[in-house]
Amino acid sequence: MTRPVPIYSLYGEKPTEHTEFWxxxxxxxxxxxxxxxxxxxxxxxxxxxxxxxxxxxxxxxxxxxxxxxxxxxxxxxxxxxxxxxxxxxxxxxxxxxxxxxxxxxxxxxxxxxxxxxxxxxxxxxxxxxxxxxxxxxxxxxxxxxxxxxxxxxxxxxxxxxxxxxxxxxxxxxxxxGRGDTDRDGERLAELTRMIGEDFRSRLPVDHYARRLGLTATHLNRITRALAGKPVSRLVADRIVLEAKRDLVFSALSIQQIAMRLGFEDQAYFSRFFAQHAGMPPKLYRQREKALLES
Known part of the structure; x- marks a missing residue:
């Protein structure tokens, strides 16, 4: 009978040890x-x-x-x-x-x-x-x-x-060496660059697919395989990342941040942010500033 492979924290040490370090x-x-x-x-x-x-x-x-x-x-x-x-x-x-x-x-x-x-x-x-x-x-x-x-x-x-x-x-x-995986990696890198330039416009998947010479279905297949998420989620993640930076490192109001990111409606921005970040922007700002000050 095959013996089970042991599970360790560091080799030879039980999993319950060293819980404090990262x-x-x-x-x-x-x-x-x-x-x-x-x-x-x-x-x-x-x-x-x-x-x-x-x-x-x-x-x-x-x-x-x-x-x-x-x-x-x-x-x-x-x-x-x-x-x-x-x-x-x-x-x-x-x-x-x-x-x-x-x-x-x-x-x-x-x-x-x-x-x-x-x-x-x-x-x-x-x-x-x-x-x-x-x-x-x-x-x-x-x-x-x-x-x-x-x-x-x-x-x-x-x-x-x-x-x-x-x-x-x-x-x-x-x-x-170069192959399909490498070409897809280059496409994803180029997509990431384009999203970084255009994310405030919240452009549709078709826009990026056309610029890359692909169909939207093919591009989504690539991003799901290499990044684990569709193009729309990559765009949303980039918007939320920028919002988080502004919430923590700027004195802009939430309405100003929403407008800066292309949202005309602050309430819609707050719902969008909460959906992707797990909490409303006001609560996120309070939590992160408290952590910085602690």
């Missing part, structure tokens, strides 16, 4: 050396991990098979995926562990990234690629900020990790 960093050596350089198959229910292999070699188990890796590699391991590792004794690297619910919400607006992060990946960082060195330095800095920040990592951690993951996605795409 970001943790440690060297690969510090934990793997205690287990004969092998992390046996397990999974995390709530934790998302990034492994930065600076030197040394090993194998990563995911998707039911072992994947070899060498130095200068980034391994991304989402929550709820069975995985394991074997490391050479000369390995040098770090494991950055994040509470997935805290971090994943910040990634949804980036074209293709949320979809890519749903599956484990192993990405080599070739010396000849201009992003490789910057990505390695970004992960090193994120690790340093987490370690120095202790239980309350600094505000730099989230933007550093977003940059690192975006660069990893770019490098992973360069490895795969």
């Amino acid at each position: 970001a943790h960093a440690e060297t690969i050596y510090s934990r793997s050396s205690l287990h004969s350089w092998e992390i046996r198959p397990h999974r995390h229910e709530r934790l998302f991990q990034i492994l930065h292999i600076r030197s040394g070699r090993g194998e990563a188990l995911f998707g039911g098979r072992w994947h070899p890796f060498g130095p200068r590699t980034v391994i991304v391991m989402p929550e709820r995926h069975d995985h394991g590792f074997r490391f050479s004794r000369d390995v040098d690297g770090a494991v950055i562990t994040l509470v997935a619910s805290r971090f994943s919400a910040e990634l949804q607006d980036h074209a293709g990234l949320a979809e890519w992060l749903r599956q484990p990946s192993l990405t080599a960082l070739p010396d000849e690629h201009p992003d490789s060195r910057y990505l390695r330095e970004t992960l090193d800095r994120a690790e340093q900020e987490i370690v120095q920040g202790g239980a309350r990592p600094t505000a730099l951690v989230e933007p550093l990790l977003r940059i690192a993951l975006l660069l990893s996605l770019r490098l992973a795409g360069a490895e795969r």
Whole structure:
């Protein structure tokens, strides 16, 4: 009978432990050396991990098979995926562990990234690629900020990790080569750019589809596959993001914000915002300002 794969917080630790942190960093050596350089198959229910292999070699188990890796590699391991590792004794690297619910919400607006992060990946960082060195330095800095920040990592951690993951996605795409998925990713990126320019006009899906040379149905199929939502939701998300910024960082009245975003009726804007943000704009402003002042 097959034994169930154990569920851990950090490897070897019960899920009830370490509930207070949202970001943790440690060297690969510090934990793997205690287990004969092998992390046996397990999974995390709530934790998302990034492994930065600076030197040394090993194998990563995911998707039911072992994947070899060498130095200068980034391994991304989402929550709820069975995985394991074997490391050479000369390995040098770090494991950055994040509470997935805290971090994943910040990634949804980036074209293709949320979809890519749903599956484990192993990405080599070739010396000849201009992003490789910057990505390695970004992960090193994120690790340093987490370690120095202790239980309350600094505000730099989230933007550093977003940059690192975006660069990893770019490098992973360069490895795969161009294909339908890459073209669709480029279309989504162009759509995101266009929405950023035109969101105040709340243009229909057909407008963006025509500019991209696609039908509305085809464009919605692409955005659902890569971003998990239709075009209309991408437009709404961009409007709500701008509204949130104005509510928190400006002294504009809610009526002024509504007009600035193309809403002639403040009541309609308030209903629109509440539908997508989960609360009315006035309550959102009060809550966020209270958090900033605390």
